[in-house]
Structures are given as structure tokens and as C-alpha cells.
Amino acid sequence: MALLPIVKYPAEILEIKCEKVTKFDANLHQLLRDMYETMIAADGVGLAAPQIGVNKQIAIVDVDDETGVIEMINPEILATSGDQLGVEGCLSFPDIYGEVNRPYYVKVKAQDRFGREYIFEAEDFLARAVQHEIDHLNGVLFTSKITRYINESDLERYEEE
Numbered sequence: 001m002a003l004l005p006i007v008k009y010p011a012e013i014l015e016i017k018c019e020k021v022t023k024f025d026a027n028l029h030q031l032l033r034d035m036y037e038t039m040i041a042a043d044g045v046g047l048a049a050p051q052i053g054v055n056k057q058i059a060i061v062d063v064d065d066e067t068g069v070i071e072m073i074n075p076e077i078l079a080t081s082g083d084q085l086g087v088e089g090c091l092s093f094p095d096i097y098g099e100v101n102r103p104y105y106v107k108v109k110a111q112d113r114f115g116r117e118y119i120f121e122a123e124d125f126l127a128r129a130v131q132h133e134i135d136h137l138n139g140v141l142f143t144s145k146i147t148r149y150i151n152e153s154d155l156e157r158y159e160e161e
């Protein structure tokens, strides 16, 4: 197991479009393992490769529900619908939280760790996390979408809901 250092804002790698993955080899599998360990240790629900200094279209999401971990390689959003307003944070922005409006539903095409293409759908908080991570792969940060910053006392109120 290897915990990777998390790149914090500001850093150029966080704001550029990542390159496509073309090799689905043991190095990729090791990277995915390390990203998972790093995300869990940091108490996150998602992590994108640029956040650990790798300029590749790789992201993982695990919101601790029955879905388990989702590995997205070269993901592409096929469809969205509805909308939801909720609070987001990001491991690259310690102590920053804010309300972000996003589609309620998302349909995504991606490749798995073996390069096999698959399609999945997500709703609600899982859809939010998936979209946040795909944004990272396009160099888009959640702070550009925050409509209201949330301070710590408000955050506690959100968590009680």
C-alpha cells in the first residue's frame, strides 16, 4: 500500500485537461490501488489522477453505498437530467465547502481497468461525486461552480440533515 501526496490548489496540473489512458497495464492497476488507499485515508468520496500529480483521465468514486468503488478511465458524460443543490468539498481544497448546483442524474461511458468500455448511471449524491471527479479530468474545479460558500457552523447543520 502506498499513500500518495495530494496536490493542493493552486497547482497547474489541477487546471488542465488530462490525457487519455492508452495502456491498461499493471502500472495502471497499481495506481488505482494507491489512489483508493489515498482516498480512503483522506476520508474522501472521490479522487482524480491530477490530484495525485498524474495528468491522465483516471478517477475513482466511492460514496460508501452499495455501489462500491467506481473506476472511471477516459470517462465521457453521455446524458444528464434534473438538478440538485448540495454541498461539496474537495481534497485539493482543505477547509473549503460550498453549494454547487449539478444535474440530479448522469449517464457515463468509461473504460474499466482492463480497457473494457462500460456504461453506468448514477443519481443524487453519487451523480454529484461522479461529475465532480470528471470535472477534475477536464481541469474544472468545483470552486468555479460554487454559488454560496459554506462556513463550518453551516456545514454541521448540513451534516445533521
Ligand code: CO
Residues within 6 Å of the ligand: 089, 090, 091, 092, 132, 136, 142
Ligand atoms: Co475534488
